Amino acid sequence: MENSARQTIMITNDDGIDAPGLQALVRALLSTNLYEVRVCAPDSEKSAVSHSVTLHHALSAKRVEIAGATAFAVSGTPADCASLGLSKELFPTLPDLVISGINRGSNCGYHIICSGTVAGAREAFIYGVPAISMVGGKSNVQDFLLAAQACLPLIAAVLNEIKNQRYPQRSFLNVDVPTDVVNHKGYKLTKQSRSMVKLGWRQVTSETQGGKMLSTMTMETASFNPSEAQLPTTQHELMLFKREITITPLGALSPAExxxxxxxxxxxxxxxxxxxxxxxxxxxx
Incomplete structure (x- = not known):
């Protein structure tokens, strides 16, 4: 297949362009020899910045070396990176698909509100480009590579639907890969759960700067039974608990109950x- 006939995938994230998850996803995609891969990602970690955008000062975009891909590191948020990558200022054409990730953790329930990973995909969706937000894996390149490889059939299927003009235009996908991806049990369609995220705080001390407060993100569910607090309580979380790769369609705006x-x-x-x-x-x- 000639390069001109290859479908194009643009990758962004919120962990930064040097993150092992992004590097693993690039490797997995290039290993298929099917896609042209572009990268437009933050030059440093931008986790939990939600859908914030830069309005009042200029961004820098620096060409970086990622073998097999055309890549730029941007001094902005994931939403900035998706927007700039689709503006045709860095790349000559729009990609067929944008993938944001693959990042560590999960995006169950209201995690999607503060997730920069989701925001990168949502921004592409706003631009009318099909998009997938993808999280999973543990902490090193090999873990993320396994997660990315497990999602290759899904990515190929989405691109096939896009190519044949059958892909729906009113949603983008949020994909959660279970930690034990080697033993995953396939894909499962889910709905966004109602798990609520709250910030917890603990005091830390510094000899030079005195007391400080450090935030930690916690997940609260609808359960009021302390013995049930550690168990998954929504369809989305249950599927991850069962080692299934969950696929959740999302919209740009969440409707009220x-x-x-x-x-x-x-x-x-x-x-x-x-x-x-x-x-x-x-x-x-």
Whole structure:
């Protein structure tokens, strides 16, 4: 197959361009000899920056060497990198697919709010380019390489749907790979869970700077039974617990729960009536 006929994949992340997960994903994709691979990723770690973008100062984009790929390190957020990579300022054409990751951890439930990994994929989706956010693996290149290789059939299937113009345009995918990826049990479609993320804090001390507070991210579930607190409680988490690779379609904007919509539909007319000029006039009497 000629290079011009190859489909193009652009990779970004929030762990930074030197992160082992990104390096492993590039290697896995290049090993197929099927794709043109581009990289546009932060020049340093930008974890948990959510969908923040840079507005008031210039970004730098530096060409870096990643064997087999065309790569740029950018002094911005994952959303910045996705946007710049799709602007045609760095690359001559749009890619067929954007993959954000592969990063360590999981993006269950409301992790997606603060996830820079998800934001990189979401920004591509906003630009109208199919995108996948991908997390999993442990900590070294080999672990991430196994996770990336496990996702190659999914990536190939998505690109085939794109090529044949069958791929849906109203969502992007969030992929969570279980830690024990060697023994994974295939792919499973899930819905976004309702697990809530809260920041925990602990005090640390410094001889030169005094006391400081260090944040740690924790996951809270809907369970109120302490004995159940360590167990997965949502479909998404249960699938990871069972060593399945979860595929969760996401949208750019998360809709409110149906019961909330019903409540506000009946509540708002009363507020509107109380805010009318005639009602305000009556209160002044």
């Amino acid at each position: 149906i019961d909330s919509e019903t409540y506000f539909t009946s509540w708002l007319p009363g507020v509107d009536e109380n805010a009318s000029p005639s009602a305000l006039g009556d209160e002044r009497k």
